[in-house]
Amino acid sequence: MATAPNPIQLQKHLKGVDYPAGKSDLIRTARDHGADDNVIDALERIPDRQYDGPNAVSKAVTEAR
DSSP: OOOOOOHHHHHHHTTTOOSSEEHHHHHHHHHHTTOOHHHHHHHHHSOSSEEOSHHHHHHHHHHTO
């Protein structure tokens, strides 16, 4: 089982996301901000839907572990 990234680090890599945002937008933004494999892997595990804000993303990452 993978370890969820630190929520602060996760949001640091998602800075500037224009919500609502889809899973692919979140992954692309995280990569653009230099996210490590742990953050990218966590985002790849979340459901493919629209997220209305940072809290929704953090919740999905926590639940997808």
